[in-house]
Amino acid sequence: MSILSRIRELSFSRLWRLGWIGIQNPLMVWPTFKATKKTMEICDALFGKAHHRNNSSNSFRHALWNILICKNAFQVMNDGEKAISWAEKITSLHEKLMPNNALEEAMDLHNNELGRIYFGELENTSEEEIVHFLKLKMDEAIKISEVSEIQNHRHNLVYIV
Template sequence: MKIRNIIKRFSIRQLFRLSGLLLQNPWYIIPTLRATKKTMMICDSLYGKTHHNNGKPNAFRHALWNVLICQKTYIHSKSEEKSVVWAQKITDLHEKLAPNKAIAEAMDLHNNRLGRLYFKDLNNATEEETVAFLKEKAMNASLVKDIKGIREFPNDMVYLFDENN
């Protein structure tokens, strides 16, 4: 889906929230958009449309999105901490603007957080290395059935159902 189509669905209040965040760091807008586009291209190529469900491909997508936002904004910020804070602000806002059921939102926030943690090891990695690392993490993701289950896997990607069953 094109970014402008997503933005058209926002209310005025949501647009103000997004605009306010983007105006805080305007030099991060283009890198964030590029990271978002790259994430969707990679996920569409690897998983087709299944990454829009709540399985392992979705866990991969959320972690990849955060890693790529961090990597691309790091080029401008020269600070891992600033890049991580920005990625968290942007991806947390995304979850607020495009709400899910509580369990799906908790899963997304969890996998986003892991992506930002992985960034610290992947900051200088190539795209291929990043994708391979995250594919491995996603293959070993843990199936959860409730929010409490997510908390049981603080260092593992999580997903809500197994698409192979």
């Protein structure tokens, strides 16, 4: 699904929230859009449409998205902590604007957080190295069936199906 088609699905109030974040942070709109688009291109090339399901390729996508937002935000802000904070803000907002059930939301938020953590290890690496790193992490991803299980896997990507 394209980025624009996801935006078109938003209600007026949700679209307003997204727009307001962009107005407050105009320099971050383009870097975030670029990271989102690149994430989808990479995941479509690697996994086809499978990354839209709650599987291990979805965990890869969420982690990659956060890493790329952090990298792009860092180029603008020149501050790693601010870049990570921005990525958390925008990806957490995404979860609120596009709600899932509790398990799916917890999985996405967990994988988003790991992406931001991985950024610290990967901030000076190439896109190809990031993809390779995340493929290895994806191979170690843990299947969960309850939100409480995430606490037992703080250092692993998680997935549902």
